[in-house]
Amino acid sequence: MTKPVMTAQDVHLFYGKKEALKGITMAINWHQITAMIGPSGCGKSTFLRTLNRMNDLIPEVTITGNVSLEGQNIYAPSMDTVQLRKKVGMVFQQPNPFPFSIYDNVVYGLRIAGIHDRLKLDEAVETSLRAAAVWDDVKDKLDQSALALSGGQQQRVCIARVIAVHPEVILLDEPTSALDPISATKVENTLLELREQYTIVIVTHSMHQASRISDQTAFFYQGELIEMDNTKKMFMNPADQKTEDYISGRFG
């Protein structure tokens, strides 16, 4: 049975005077992959960032409405954003490993949380890298720089870094668009495996990717959520003409 882990209700977001999100209401289901699609500039990344308050870091942003994680309003003044971003982790378009060893990348968040026990860290490194399906690639060179890995391996190490702090939700903003097709497929396969344990939200420009890996798809257009549905249903029988035009490649 599906149940929402996160909900957004009537979320409006302004960059200065420009309204980039025009009243988004959405439920993100537990242990599903939710894909967000839509033409460039329609607000996908902006909405993704509202889910872990990354927009707070951008000056002149105003947000109204409600976003909750397991029933808790994440915009409540009492919300600790560091804790929130651990629970709702993020992976970006460009792999962004720190200029440290692979090992130190993965345990970064744990060390910040005060965990220094070598056995615990070793265990977390192996578990997280295995979950991110990159253990076999890197197990013999954990002390080497993460920057020396291929783009796809770096991206999976970044996913491992997020997993290491046990998030509930993983947000990914076009995580494969900077990768070659083989690396992209590996990352997609990793996400399919991670769905067993995590709730995943992914922004993608690839219809193929959305239809291959996601359970539900949300179509954004000009700051509005036009429709959201079971992915198979939406791709086979979209309710709105704009969705149909976009997924059939008539614009975008």
Ligand SMILES: Nc1ncnc2c1ncn2[C@@H]1O[C@H](COP(=O)(O)OP(=O)(O)OP(=O)(O)O)[C@@H](O)[C@H]1O
């Ligand atoms: N930091 C910012 N300051 C001002 N305006 C912004 C900022 N970030 C995004 N915008 C504007 O908000 C709108 C939505 O942008 P957003 O990046 O969320 O769209 P997107 O659908 O993710 O686009 P893309 O697919 O090209 O990444 C666009 O008009 C964009 O120019």
